[in-house]
Amino acid sequence: MRVLIIGLVGLALLATGMAQAAAVEDPMRSPGWRIIEQRFFKDQTVVFDERVRVLAPASAEDTFAVPGFVQVDGIEDIERLLVVIDLNPIQKVLEMDINEAVQPSVGFRFKVQQRTPVRAAVQTADGTWYLGGVWVDAAGGGCTAPSTASANPDWAERMGEIEAALWQRDNGVQRLKTRLMHPMDTGLVDNIPAFYLETLELQNEKGDVLSTVSIESAMSENPVLSFDLATDGPVLLRGRDNQGNRFRATVTP
Amino acid sequence: MIRLAGLLFALIPGVVAAYSLTPQQIAPGVYMFEGKTEHFTRANKGDIANTGFLVTDDGVLVFDTGPSRSYGQSMRLAIGLVTDKPIHSVYISHHHPDHFLGNQAFEDVPIYALEHTIETIKRDGDAVTDSLYRLVGTPMAGTEPVAPGEVVSLGRQQVGGRDIELIAAGGHGGHGAADLMLLDHTSGVLFAGDLVFHQRAPTTPNADLDEWLQALEAIEALDFRVLVPGHGPSSRGPEPIKQTRDYLQWLEEHLRQAAAEGLDAAEVMYLDLPERFRGMGVLEAEYRRSVAHLYPEMERETLKAVGER
Numbered sequence: 351m352r353v354l355i356i357g358l359v360g361l362a363l364l365a366t367g368m369a370q371a372a373a374v375e376d377p378m379r380s381p382g383w384r385i386i387e388q389r390f391f392k393d394q395t396v397v398f399d400e401r402v403r404v405l406a407p408a409s410a411e412d413t414f415a416v417p418g419f420v421q422v423d424g425i426e427d428i429e430r431l432l433v434v435i436d437l438n439p440i441q442k443v444l445e446m447d448i449n450e451a452v453q454p455s456v457g458f459r460f461k462v463q464q465r466t467p468v469r470a471a472v473q474t475a476d477g478t479w480y481l482g483g484v485w486v487d488a489a490g491g492g493c494t495a496p497s498t499a500s501a502n503p504d505w506a507e508r509m510g511e512i513e514a515a516l517w518q519r520d521n522g523v524q525r526l527k528t529r530l531m532h533p534m535d536t537g538l539v540d541n542i543p544a545f546y547l548e549t550l551e552l553q554n555e556k557g558d559v560l561s562t563v564s565i566e567s568a569m570s571e572n573p574v575l576s577f578d579l580a581t582d583g584p585v586l587l588r589g590r591d592n593q594g595n596r597f598r599a600t601v602t603p
Numbered sequence: 604m605i606r607l608a609g610l611l612f613a614l615i616p617g618v619v620a621a622y623s624l625t626p627q628q629i630a631p632g633v634y635m636f637e638g639k640t641e642h643f644t645r646a647n648k649g650d651i652a653n654t655g656f657l658v659t660d661d662g663v664l665v666f667d668t669g670p671s672r673s674y675g676q677s678m679r680l681a682i683g684l685v686t687d688k689p690i691h692s693v694y695i696s697h698h699h700p701d702h703f704l705g706n707q708a709f710e711d712v713p714i715y716a717l718e719h720t721i722e723t724i725k726r727d728g729d730a731v732t733d734s735l736y737r738l739v740g741t742p743m744a745g746t747e748p749v750a751p752g753e754v755v756s757l758g759r760q761q762v763g764g765r766d767i768e769l770i771a772a773g774g775h776g777g778h779g780a781a782d783l784m785l786l787d788h789t790s791g792v793l794f795a796g797d798l799v800f801h802q803r804a805p806t807t808p809n810a811d812l813d814e815w816l817q818a819l820e821a822i823e824a825l826d827f828r829v830l831v832p833g834h835g836p837s838s839r840g841p842e843p844i845k846q847t848r849d850y851l852q853w854l855e856e857h858l859r860q861a862a863a864e865g866l867d868a869a870e871v872m873y874l875d876l877p878e879r880f881r882g883m884g885v886l887e888a889e890y891r892r893s894v895a896h897l898y899p900e901m902e903r904e905t906l907k908a909v910g911e912r
Contacts, residue, residue: 405869409888411808411895417868457867489734513906517865525865529906574902576867587909599909 374398378483380467382436389441390434390471395478401425402482404433404470410488415459415570418443420470422454425480430473431456437466438568440536446563448472450580452552453523457576461536461568462488505533512587512599519578526552526577526585530597536567546592547573553586560585622650622669622677622742626685629829629837630790632658632765634685636669636678640803640835640884643670643701648742649735650674652701655794655831656682657787659763662691666785666794666831668705670735672746675705691763695751696783696796696833697776698723699806700731706749716751717771719781724750755783765789772798772822774815781809782818791828798822801835801843802882804889805850807896812855819848835884850880854893862901868894 376383377398387396405419420433431454433443438461448454454472462468469483514528530547537544546567552560560579579585582603589597626634635655639647649670656678657664663682668675679690693709695716696702703724706714716724728748736743759768766788771780775797785794797806798818823844832843861871872891880886 405873407869407872407891407895411892415895415899417872417895419867419869457869459868489737510910511908512910513903514909515865515906519865527865527867527902527906528909529903574868574899576865598911600911601909 378467378469378485380436382441382466386434386436386441386469390432391479396471397478397480399425399480399482402470402472402480404468404482404484406468406484406486408485408487410462410486413462413488416462416468416486416488417457417459418468419457419576420455422470422472422480425454425472425474427475428454428472429475430471432471432473432479433458433460434469434471435460435462435466435568436469438463439538440566440568442566443568444563444565447561449561451554452561453578453580455576455578457527457574459570459574461570462486464488505531509533510589510595510597512589512597514585514587514599514601516585516601516603518582518603522580522582524579524582524585524603526579526601527574528587528599528601529572529574530589531572532591534567534569534571534573544592547589547597548592549590550575551586551588552577552579553588554581555584555586557586622648622674624650624674624677624681626656626681627837629655629831630787630792633787633790633792633829634658634682635831635837636681637836638669638701638834642885642888643735643738645738645740645742648674649701649704649739652699652797652834653831653837654678654702654705657765657767657785657790657792658686658688659691659765661763662689664691664762664765664767664785665693665709667696667702667796668693668709670701670704670739671743672705672707673742673744675708678705679708693751694755694769694783694785695720696794697781698727698731699776699797699808700735700748702797702833703751704732704735704743704746704748706751707745707747710749713753714749714751715753715755715769717780717783718754719777719779720783721750721754723777724748759788770825772818774798774811774813774818775805775807775809777809778811778814784822786825786827788826791826792831793822793825793827793829794831795822795833795843797833798847799830799832799843800847800850800883801832801838802846803834803884804880804886805847806889807854807893810893810896812851812897816848816851819844819851846883850883853877853880854890854897858894858898858901862898862905865905868898868902871898 410416428448511531517525535545550563587599638651654667693714768786770784773781
């Protein structure tokens with residue numbers, strides 16, 4: 351605990367020192383922002399913009415599975431969407447391609463280790479990143495405790511099972527919701543190696559890739575994801591985990 | 604009297620933050636301590652649930668012991684200002700930490716609860732106590748979970764000249780017999796525990812809504828004159844039962860509807876809530892917690908297996 355406090359003080363001093371040099375102030379005043387900035391947005395233009403919203407509860411009821419949803423309103427030409435958690439040991443939750451077939455909105459569940467900002471960033475064609483976020487309070491432990499799957503001897507039997515459905519929504523948008531059975535082990539628990547779904551491709555009926563979603567183990571066990579697609583017709587799901595297991599499914603309206 | 608209470612606190616080792624508990628007489632010899640209709644905070648010291656006691660010829664029956672050791676000790680002092688009868692026994696309604704963490708102050712008398720409650724406190728007691736330390740802070744000092752030592756005998760029984768009935772139900776604390784109620788036929792007072800909320804949004808971490816709604820039917824049929832809910836003011840009629848039922852029925856239908864429309868859990872947390880519930884304490888926070896508790900399962904029912912393996 352003492353190490354952690356010294357670490358945070360150090361981090362805060364570092365942040366203060368660098369803030370004087372940097373042009374962009376983090377409106378969330380997060381002690382983790384400078385590291386996030388260096389790691390994900392180095393030498394890129396960052397704009398904090400309220401049109402990028404993260405919906406999440408102010409307090410995590412279950413630190414293993416906190417619901418989050420990204421909404422972006424009124425920003426054109428978005429090409430990438432990224433979700434990061436400042437003060438998690440594993441900061442990235444997901445990153446995905448956005449285009450005319452895939453709206454800049456995504457629902458997901460994440461693990462949280464302590465009170466932290468949860469941020470969404472969208473990058474437009476000119477390279478600018480627009481960021482929004484919300485603080486989530488948590489008692490901790492979401493990343494450094496074993497998944498329930500790891501404690502269940504049957505998990506291997508059901509791993510890779512996919513459930514999904516499609517809903518027609520307004521303006522020709524189709525909501526895809528999917529759940530894939532996977533332990534999503536972080537590698538931060540003794541004797542349980544990192545084992546998680548690493549990529550998920552969304553394809554149309556013809557096999558054209560609509561979006562490639564890269565995922566890290568900050569995403570909850572048995573990931574539940576929601577996407578809004580400006581397509582109709584079936585969607586093919588193609589997943590792969592970090593040990594090379596492949597998962598596939600066809601979702602029909 | 605106040606000075607006397609202060610002196611007593613000074614004499615009890617380990618008391619760090621006393622609670623000013625005022626016994627409200629709700630019937631002859633029957634009292635409640637009314638908690639705030641809030642969430643746990645440092646300011647309210649975790650005093651958010653109702654507790655109570657009944658004076659009998661053989662001693663005092665205590666119903667629930669509050670959120671901390673200090674609360675339990677304060678309760679005992681406040682009871683001592685009303686009667687010089689000793690504490691006879693304690694009944695714990697269910698395993699949630701705002702209702703049993705005062706048990707340390709009553710370790711010299713039998714503490715009764717349902718088997719479900721005893722087992723759950725043994726299993727989860729440390730974790731829920733840790734989380735209260737985090738939310739409430741200093742007033743928790745010295746508090747440790749004490750599981751009730753005795754399994755309660757249900758049914759009608761005579762204790763010290765009172766005709767009491769211990770009733771098990773479920774739906775709030777868990778499945779089956781997970782919530783204990785005490786009905787004092789002598790006075791007509793029903794201590795309903797957290798099966799009934801009043802002017803405060805119900806909590807659902809272990810809820811089975813259908814079972815809970817059935818329990819409310821059964822409670823409404825009981826022969827009581829005064830109802831003490833788990834949270835919120837007491838009532839001379841069935842209003843708290845109707846309020847709890849209205850909210851739970853709405854919650855279930857609302858969440859099922861959202862799931863049927865394909866909404867994501869975080870979107871559901873930010874939907875508008877009906878005007879008629881606006882007067883309930885902690886409405887938005889409890890509603891969002893309920894989405895976390897109840898929505899994943901309802902949402903999953905809307906998905907179909909699609910894998911090709």
